[in-house]
Amino acid sequence: MVNSTQFSEYTTQSKKGILVIYIHQIYGFLKAFWILLFLFIQKFSKFSEVSLTYIYLGVTFVLLFFLVRAFLIFKNFQFKIVNNHFILKKGILKKNALEIPFDRIQNINFKQNIIQQIINVYEVNIETAGSTEAEISIKAMTLEQANALKNAITIFDTSYQKSEVILEEKPLLRIGFVELLKVSLTENHFKSLLLLFALLVGFYQQINQLFESSGNNELVDDFISKNTSAFQASIIVFIIIISILLVIVGLLSSFIRVFLSHFNLTVFIKNDTLEIDQGLTTKKSIVLKKNKVQHITISTNPIKEKLGISFITFTQAESGISKEKKQGIIKIVGCKSVQISAIKNLLFPNENLADFDANQVDSYYKIRLYVRVFLALLFVNTGFYFGVNNPTVFLLNILLLPILVFLTELKFKKRTFLFSDTLLQINYGTIETHQTFLPLYKIQHVSIKQTIFQERKNVADVVFQTASGKLKIPCLKVSEALKMVNFALYKIETSQQSWM
């Protein structure tokens, strides 16, 4: 084990870091100006000898500039550990000094993208909770260095819990290729499609802008109109082909999505933490401290349920101003019931929710859902009325209506909740089933919401705000809602545990 005193002086990261920073910069540059590159390749033959020389010179200059800059960034990025504080100074021209007390550090995560994997260094990310300062990312450290840093910082945590539990070296969960395949096949393919679609729309817009600026607008439109006129020839064949294509694309995109982020998923339980390693091109190693987890959600869908697998999402406190909303969310896929109970046991020892009945929400919730369905149908039909000339399109309602009724009934049936002395469980979902577990003392504030329609039926919504978002129980009887709120407040106000 490396001595932790090695960080008492200012240290730079591993020298390989220059390469990592360099490539990171070039990547960023290419991402911003890839259209230029695209144009350059497209018109390569049209450039004269002289302008080519200038272009090469320019590129060389940019590359050199980035190299110097990478070196300077590397040189000026120095950190040390003094007195239970992590101190960092960085910046070439604008100097920046950061000082973070250990108890504010939420997580220390290791990450490896492809470059970092090749040259065998680790990116160390230090996450802090509830602070406005940016998260610290050390781009390149050797495994030895990284572990030493992690130990040096976490010593603060372990110093007060002297009784060191023997490390459990056997992983709680290891997901192999076949299991990951199962997981990806049973994903929500519709969601994968939507994600892919969003990606493509962004891409299309960029391409379109490019053509617009170079006056080639007709090219794309022409292509589209030509193809649509061909498609119209036989609409049914078109629909069938499109459906088959969508299914294949959906399957493929879920497959890729799951494999990219969860490849080689391994979960360890160590002391009071969960250690999660996963990822294909970007390997991530996340250490989840037990008391930093705000709430967890166990989700499954009918097919996954048949196979006996579900996935768990953990949420952690979000930092004050976070650009990425989902940064606090960590997901483990392919859990069997054994692992779920092990994780539940770790996070909420002595919970006895199984002894309690699930409470249904008030039937007013059903009315609300049906009103929403009605409004959605109204909206769709107005769209049909103005958008499509063919009246047969309204026949779709016959198909749509039973599906929507079925989904609504399902959604209502799955909306239940129960709570014990310490833990709240909220169940919800339509096709998928989600169970969210929230320790009552982690709640930050409680609201009761009521519309005038709800007031007439004497029901209200209860909203629990945690450090990582809201949880809602819709449509409870007012008396029950008040009881629930009073109970939760009592639990928070008498709790001495740290909730973040």
Place this chain on the structure above:
Amino acid sequence: MVNSFQNIAVTSFPEFVESEFKPIEKKYLNVIIIHVFIFFFISIFGVFIVDYTKIIDISAILLDVYFSILIIFALIFLMQFLGFKKRKYVVREKDISYKSGLVFKKTTTVPFNRIQHLEIDQGPISRFFDLAVLSVFTAGNSSDDLKINGLKKEEAEKIKEFISNQIDG
């Protein structure tokens, strides 16, 4: 199997009593009225400018536009006026609550031991009436924290002092 609600132990935790809620300062209604009027005149002025400079030709429907602005602001005014009586707050031993809303009622309670920091602000119009806003912030994604408009400045200071003492004590 046990029903969760039956299991709530009767350890006599304080329940909310409707009469404990205090209304905010009456003077704050003036502030709201002034705000509404300022926006009203800005909108009227905006329409006037558009009509005068002929950026968009609206001369044909000009009267309708003015009339609908009047209707909309009359409605806003009415809603604000009726909603004003619903704005109430209460500071208890361990938490602070605020409720408001006419059509969408909402009561939010923040326990003191989850508060990260407190803030008192005064807008220009509020300052004239010696009123202040007390904002309560909790950790994490605090988009929906508690904010009480229309407190007397000294009352806001007093509450802030009280809460700070309770947190430290």
